[in-house]
Amino acid sequence: MTISIEKDIKYCPHCGGRLEKRYLEGKRRYYCPSCDRVIYQNPVPVVLAVAYNNKGEILLVKRGVEPEKGKWSLVAGFLEMDESPEKGVLRELREEAGLAGKLEKLLNVYSQDSKRYGSIIAIAYIVKVDGTPMPGDDAEDARFFKTEDIPYLPFESHRKALMDGLKEIMKNRTP
Ligand SMILES: [Zn+2]
Numbered sequence: 001m002t003i004s005i006e007k008d009i010k011y012c013p014h015c016g017g018r019l020e021k022r023y024l025e026g027k028r029r030y031y032c033p034s035c036d037r038v039i040y041q042n043p044v045p046v047v048l049a050v051a052y053n054n055k056g057e058i059l060l061v062k063r064g065v066e067p068e069k070g071k072w073s074l075v076a077g078f079l080e081m082d083e084s085p086e087k088g089v090l091r092e093l094r095e096e097a098g099l100a101g102k103l104e105k106l107l108n109v110y111s112q113d114s115k116r117y118g119s120i121i122a123i124a125y126i127v128k129v130d131g132t133p134m135p136g137d138d139a140e141d142a143r144f145f146k147t148e149d150i151p152y153l154p155f156e157s158h159r160k161a162l163m164d165g166l167k168e169i170m171k172n173r174t175p
Helices: 085-097 156-173
Strands: 020-024 027-032 037-039 044-052 058-063 075-078 101-114 118-129 139-145
Touching: 044 085, 044 101, 044 156, 058 085, 058 156, 075 085, 085 101, 085 118, 085 139, 101 156, 118 156
Parallel strands: 044 118
Antiparallel strands: 020 027, 027 037, 044 058, 044 075, 058 139, 101 118
16 A cells, blocks of 8 residues: 555645746755745544444445445544544544544554545544444434445445454444
């Protein structure tokens, strides 16, 4: 897997000057000659929830926004500035599914290429939730799925997190 997709930018976000491409520190990078600054491009952090209820069903939301609008996915979203991943994942859960949750553990961290955002780092948590999901602004629908009914998820990081998360959840539910 290559994680090298760069966002195409033309102007310096600091001074508005026209950017050049230069070979710096082993890589072609954007450079602003007017303010003598390298414009580093870094992966974008996303938080992901493998959220389950007391029946062991998994919460999915039907995406109301692109990319992959109309498809089911895990609760996920971009971290806000000054927000911890723990707070961010619970905020996304409230916003997308109208549910409060309890963080159980950090599941794993996944990297994924994204046509729209370059490369993404997904920080995934296992979250215990109860109550009835209520889709929020970014979601067309939100509901729990029995594991055998979970549809194919459009994002690689979600598929990996789901697989890893199910293993953990099953392990803890074994009587
Ligand atoms: Zn500049």
